[in-house]
Amino acid sequence: MSDAASTDKPILAATSWALLGMLTYNQELTGYDLRKWIDWSLRYFYGSPAYSQIYSDLKKLERLGLVTSRVEAGSGARSRRLYKITDAGNEAATAWVNEAPVEPPTLKHNALLRVTFGHLTNPSQLRELLQEHVDYAEKMHRQAAKDAKWSKVEPAWAYAHLALQWAERYYANERELALKMIKELDEAEAVFHAAKLDDQTAPWPAQDSWHEVERQADADE
Known part of the structure; x- marks a missing residue:
């Protein structure tokens, strides 16, 4: 059996x-x-x-x-x-x-993770990293667009065609979001630089400050 x-x-x-x-x-x-x-x-x-x-x-x-x-x-x-x-x-x-229940998608975005810890590097390095991500998203967008186009040749692939069209739009948006973030790096650096101490490190907020921000955010809902 x-x-x-x-x-x-x-x-x-x-x-x-x-x-x-x-x-x-x-x-x-x-x-x-x-x-x-x-x-x-x-x-x-x-x-x-x-x-x-x-x-x-x-x-x-x-x-x-x-x-x-x-x-x-x-x-x-x-x-x-x-x-x-x-x-x-x-x-x-x-x-x-x-x-079967549909589990929420899991996002593991390495470029965003690097930006989150941007205080350990510099805007030039981050800009280069994000440009690499733009190039990657552009490549994936082109490939998805090609595959979405040719998936229309078989009626049996009608639903797969929808998924490929979604992928084409997704990578187009991913590219645009990365380009927008590149433009926003200078503003983030200015804010961070204004808070730097003598040792060139911006002060990390105290734990009490975290809780206060959390309280205000919850009240804003």
Whole structure:
């Protein structure tokens, strides 16, 4: 008896659900195919797992009875393993999409984290860092726009097209926000510089001050 038989709602990691969802188009796909599809779509808003994680998750899905696999012999000694979703897998993916709670997105923005601790560096360094982020956002915007455009060629990708359009707009906004922050660096530096002490460090507010600001903020709601 498979592990899936013991529960109607298997507990899977997000990457496993993503792989299962991609297999619901009812095509046999290799791990390589799935990675290419992720790079074409999901990476814009959900990351891109390593091949090792993809194959590990596929093995787990097969162990749970949610997918099956077969080895297809190729020319010479080459062969490839193809994965196909099962009826149980389709049912599980459908239940997940319709019933599982949607967790809030987790933002881990390294550029913003550096700006938060900008007192440890200088405006020139921060400006360079933010410009690199602008370049990154611009690159992602161009790629998402291209993939959104070509996702329209297949009617079965209509919903995936919506997600790619969202990614295109997201990275356009990300670029504009970074450009705006670059312009605002001079103002932040002026405020910080005005508060500097002899040791060139702005005084950190006392804990009582934190609580007072918190009280005023709560009263402002």
